[in-house]
Every structure is written in C-alpha cells, then in structure tokens.
Amino acid sequence: MEPKKVGVVGCGTMGAGIAICMLQSGMDTVVCETSAENLENGLNRISAFFEGSVKRGKMTPQQKQERLNLIQETTDLQDLVDCDVIVEAIFEDVRIKNNLFRELNTICNHNTIFVSNTSTLSITSIASGCGRQDRVIGIHFCNPAPLMKLVEISHGLETSDDTYNKAVEFSEYLKKKVVTTKDTPGFILNLLLVPFENDCIRALEQGIATVEDIDLVLKHGLGYPMGTFELLDNVGLDIHYAVSMSLYNELKDKRFAPPPLVKKMIDAGHLGKKTGKGFYEYNKTGMFGAV
Ligand SMILES: NC(=O)c1ccc[n+]([C@@H]2O[C@H](COP(=O)([O-])OP(=O)(O)OC[C@H]3O[C@@H](n4cnc5c(N)ncnc54)[C@H](O)[C@@H]3O)[C@@H](O)[C@H]2O)c1
Numbered sequence: 001m002e003p004k005k006v007g008v009v010g011c012g013t014m015g016a017g018i019a020i021c022m023l024q025s026g027m028d029t030v031v032c033e034t035s036a037e038n039l040e041n042g043l044n045r046i047s048a049f050f051e052g053s054v055k056r057g058k059m060t061p062q063q064k065q066e067r068l069n070l071i072q073e074t075t076d077l078q079d080l081v082d083c084d085v086i087v088e089a090i091f092e093d094v095r096i097k098n099n100l101f102r103e104l105n106t107i108c109n110h111n112t113i114f115v116s117n118t119s120t121l122s123i124t125s126i127a128s129g130c131g132r133q134d135r136v137i138g139i140h141f142c143n144p145a146p147l148m149k150l151v152e153i154s155h156g157l158e159t160s161d162d163t164y165n166k167a168v169e170f171s172e173y174l175k176k177k178v179v180t181t182k183d184t185p186g187f188i189l190n191l192l193l194v195p196f197e198n199d200c201i202r203a204l205e206q207g208i209a210t211v212e213d214i215d216l217v218l219k220h221g222l223g224y225p226m227g228t229f230e231l232l233d234n235v236g237l238d239i240h241y242a243v244s245m246s247l248y249n250e251l252k253d254k255r256f257a258p259p260p261l262v263k264k265m266i267d268a269g270h271l272g273k274k275t276g277k278g279f280y281e282y283n284k285t286g287m288f289g290a291v
Pocket of ligand 1: 013015038088091093120140142234
C-alpha cells in the first residue's frame with residue numbers, strides 16, 4: 001500500500017515523531033491537534049527535528065522545506081476526510097480514543113484505515129462500536145519514532161486480514177521493521193520493558209546506586225544503547241506513570257505498579273526532557289537530541 005495522503009491526530013511526543021516518518025516518506029500529511037497552541041507546539045517539534053538534520057548535514061535546507069510543505073495543519077477533524085490512513089497518537093485513554101474513532105468514522109472515506117498508537121490499551125476496545133471495527137488496527141511506534149525502526153502491529157478481534165496486510169505494507173513504506181503481536185496489554189515491548197524500568201527505579205529508591213551508575217551498567221555492562229533513566233526522560237515520567245498504571249490495572253502484577261518516586265517527580269514537574277528536568281537535566285535543544 002502506497003498511501004498518498006495520511007493523517008496524524010495528536011501532535012505531542014509521538015504524533016510529531018510519526019508525522020516526521022510520514023513526511024520523510026514523501027506523504028501528504030494532515031496534522032490535527034485540539035487547539036492552535038498545541039498545533040503550533042507540535043509543528044515546532046517537527047520543524048526542529050528537520051532543522052537538526054540540516055545542521056548535521058543530513059539534508060539540505062531545500063529538502064527540509066519540501067518536507068514541511070507536505071504538511072496540512074488543522075484543528076478540524078473534517079480535514080482528515082480523504083486520508084488513506086489516520087494514526088491517532090492522543091492521550092492513553094480508551095474512552096477518548098474510542099470517541100475519536102466514532103467521530104472519524106462519520107467523516108472519513110469508507111476505505112480509510114484507522115491506526116492506534118496505543119502502548120497498553122486493547123485495539124478491540126478502542127475500535128468497539130466505532131462503525132468500522134474491521135478497518136481499525138494497532139501500530140505501536142517506538143519513541144523517538146523517526147529514529148526507532150520497530151513497530152508492533154496488533155489486530156483487534158474484528159480487524160480484517162486486508163487491514164492487517166495494508167498496515168504491514170504501510171509500515172514497510174515508512175521503512176519500519178514489523179513484528180506482529182496479539183491484542184494483549186503492553187504487546188511485546190512494554191510487557192517486557194515496563195517492569196524492568198520499574199525495577200531500575202526501585203533500585204534507585206533503595207539507594208543501591210546512582211542514576212548515572214545504573215545507566216552505565218546498562219550501557220557498558222549489557223550493551224544497551226541508552227540507559228533506563230535516559231530512556232524514561234525521553235518517554236516522559238507522566239507517560240511512564242500512565243503506561244505502568246494501565247498495565248498494572250490490566251495484569252495485577254505489582255512489578256508493573258509505578259514506584260512512589262515516579263509520582264513525586266511528576267508532582268514536582270520533573271517529567272523528563274520535555275520539562276528540562278527528569279532524572280537528568282537538559283538544555284532547551286530539540287526533542288530528539290542526545291542526553
Ligand atoms: N511517549 C512514548 O514514549 C510513547 C511510545 C509509544 C506509544 N505511545 C502512545 O502514544 C500516544 C500519545 O502519547 P504521547 O507521548 O505522544 O502523548 P503527548 O501527551 O505528548 O501527546 C498527546 C497529544 O494529543 C493531543 N490530543 C489529545 N486529544 C486529542 C484529540 N481528541 N484530538 C487531537 N489531539 C488530541 C494533545 O493535545 C497532545 O498534544 C499514547 O497512546 C501513548 O501511550 C507513547
């Protein structure tokens with residue numbers, strides 16, 4: 001499937017990253033947000049990413065502009081009417097995602113495929129009663145989406161084989177590596193990663209070692225490209241809390257429960273890179289910069 005026009009609903013951390021993937025593949029991309037301010041923030045993220053690529057000599061200013069010219073920005077869902085594929089990257093709440101798909105179903109062409117980027121929620125529940133359950137599928141991008149190759153594709157109980165095949169082709173068109181998972185909480189990645197991240201935070205709480213030393217162990221002892229605390233700062237502590245709670249509520253396994261330090265950091269406004277401070281401190285350079 002070579003989609004010509006695609007849409008992203010929600011242009012936060014993930015939506016901006018997914019839009020960049022689409023733009024890099026040359027697709028006309030409608031970017032939809034809830035308000036002009038949120039839209040501007042999202043577009044700034046996209047622009048900053050391409051500006052970084054120009055500075056690193058990976059693209060010319062003209063190529064940057066060509067990609068930005070493919071964006072149609074909007075706060076009106078009606079503008080998604082003729083998209084071949086729409087990816088939602090809005091808040092991790094099944095009711096909000098389900099309402100969005102119900103509304104989009106009344107707007108979009110019959111053939112439009114609805115994709116959820118949920119990390120933890122059931123695709124079947126997100127699609128429930130939306131009116132095109134056979135054309136709803138999960139494609140879980142990894143953060144940062146423009147840099148990470150993996151996507152996890154999961155189909156709901158009623159997702160058709162045709163939708164699944166198109167989702168695989170779409171992902172490959174974005175140059176992603178595809179794995180297929182059951183419609184199960186956390187799919188593969190978060191089912192394995194989230195309890196491990198919480199173990200690292202508990203080790204920090206117990207004073208076993210510093211943030212830096214735990215990350216050094218993971219990078220130089222296990223060969224991980226990034227330490228857990230670097231990763232958590234990239235993801236955002238608020239997102240980690242929501243993902244952990246969602247998985248804990250589904251699975252009732254206490255390794256998924258976020259340790260108290262996570263809530264304290266959120267209350268203090270230390271959400272990670274996006275607020276300039278998390279487990280590490282940051283200057284105000286781009287969202288995908290190195291720690
Ligand atoms: N952050 C990660 O590392 C990560 C990784 C993979 C998947 N996800 C999933 O991606 C989704 C988004 O996460 P995020 O980290 O980008 O969150 P975020 O808070 O950074 O961005 C969400 C954006 O959605 C917008 N939004 C909310 N409701 C909307 C609506 N009805 N219409 C249009 N825009 C709307 C908000 O204004 C916000 O800008 C969640 O489902 C999350 O579980 C997150």
